[in-house]
Structures are given as C-alpha cells and as structure tokens.
Amino acid sequence: MAYTDPITWTDGDVPTAAQLNQQIRDNLNYLHSGRTIFQHLRSVGTGNLTTTSTSNVIVTGFDVYFETDISRIFYIISFNMGVTGGTGVLELYLNGSNVGVFWVSTTPNSASVMNQCLFLREHLSLANNVVHHFELFWRVTSGTATMYCDQSIINFVGVEF
C-alpha cells in the first residue's frame, strides 16, 4: 500500500472516514511495513563473472529498477574482485546518468579483495511510486577483471533512507 502525502488540515475541517483511513490507517500501515528495499544477489556457486572489455559493459544481472516514495536512497555494492594485468573500474548509473566512478582496483598475485561501496543518493523525485533505474557497469584498462562468487555473494542493496 503506497504512502499518501499528509493533508494540511484547516480550521473547520471535518475529517471523513475515507480521509482518516487514508491519512491514518493506510499511512501508519505503510510506515510499519518498513521502507522500500531492493536486494539483488549473485549467490555463491553460481559462477564467477569476468570482463576484458575496455569500455563499460553491464555487470551481468545488475540492472535494477527500484520504486521509491521518498527522496533518498542508501545503497551498497559489495563484491570480491581481482584484476590481472590492469585496472578494474566500476561505475553506477542512475536513470541513465553516471553517478560516479566509485571503485578502481589493481590486485597482484592473483589475490582478490572484498570491496564495498556505500552511497547515499539524495534529491530524487519526491513523487510517490517513482521508478528509478540502477545499472552497474564495469571495465578494465587492460587484462581481466573477475568478480568471485565461489566463496561469498555479490550483493547490491538499496534502501529508502
């Protein structure tokens, strides 16, 4: 059930049953049910992801639509990644726009590193039920980048905040 912006009451208003059900019952139930969340996982054992592309390509499966009712989203991306022979770059796009390069890595000796990117995105549309499009891209300057999910998950979480 969606959230409805509260009415500004004025002197002399007599609230109707419909108004009370929307403004009190439905909005309380909405708030009680918790903020909107998306969580996109790549589970352990589903195969590693690799790229040798030197231009942005979508990280397989990490193309997410998220409906919001408020103007802020807190989101996180965590992954275990190694790069051989170059540098790996991840970029997050929101509604078709690059919201920043947020991770670059070089990992020698075939090691991999757990990484986590945390962001708070503000000033999204305040309208209710707006759908936002998140896309996670990656590339390498050279060599091969690998996201490992043989031991732990790749996780992309967004929470209204």
Add this chain to the structure above:
Amino acid sequence: MAWTTPITWASGTLRNAAHLNTYLYANMIELAAITYQQQIENYSSSNITTTSTTPVLISANFTKSITIKNNRALIVGAGVFHLSALGPGLIVWLYVNGAQKVALCSTYGIATTPANMLPFMYVVTGLSPGVNTFDLYWQITAAGTGNLRKNETSAVFHVREV
C-alpha cells in the same frame, strides 16, 4: 510500546481518547522506535583466531537478538582479517535463528601482510515479527589460521530492523 493494527474508520463513528491513544499515539511512538543491536570490538583488544574448516561462531559477542516489527533486518559490519599463509580462503557467514543464511564476505590469497578489510551489508527478509537472532560465523577453507585483527581497527557488527 506495542503496535496495534490501525482501525478502519466508518462514517458516523465516534472515537474516544482511548481509541486515539491506542491507534495513533501509541502507534506513532512505536514507529519512531527503531530496534537495533551493535557490537564494537574495540581497537587494541586481543585478536580472535580460528583454525576451523567448518563454520564456527566468531565469538560470543557476535550474536545479536532484536525484536522486529515486520519481517526484515539490516545487517552491517566490517573487520580486518588476515590468513596465516597464502592459499586458504576465509569466509564470514551469517546465521539467522541458528540456520546458515549466506556467505557475507570472503578473502583468499592474502597472507599475514597485508590484512584485508572485509565489509558486509545484507538485508534479511522473510523473518517472523518478534525476537530474531543473528550470528556471525567464520571458517577457513584449508589448513591455516584465520585472524580477526583488532590491534589496528575496531570490528563492528550492527543489526537493525528496516
């Protein structure tokens, strides 16, 4: 203060102060209260180690119970880990109400120096309202020793309803 499912108003129905206190006042207070538990293993305290190749509780401090209103909890944390040698992996697991849930984070190929910061964040869904327990387990994947280093950075484990 407990949550009470809001009533459906009907035309012509009169409500008294008790109704408003139950369905509006008390529920607003309940909504404003966010339950959470947090464990901070302070910098400079002793490291924790494991040689177990099956998941074991990191320590008694890494088990947290919270009472949630609906069915979700947010798990956030981080710690600096290292392995005694190149080769084995180290995995940090989340257990929910005693059952293995998910491998939150991992590292391998990292020897004693350097250590590796392992961060994690996860949303647990499908919980039942009420008390739920969340534990952090860990294991290594082959012979060696895994270390949670607290001589350089605090380790944090945070659980809250969302």
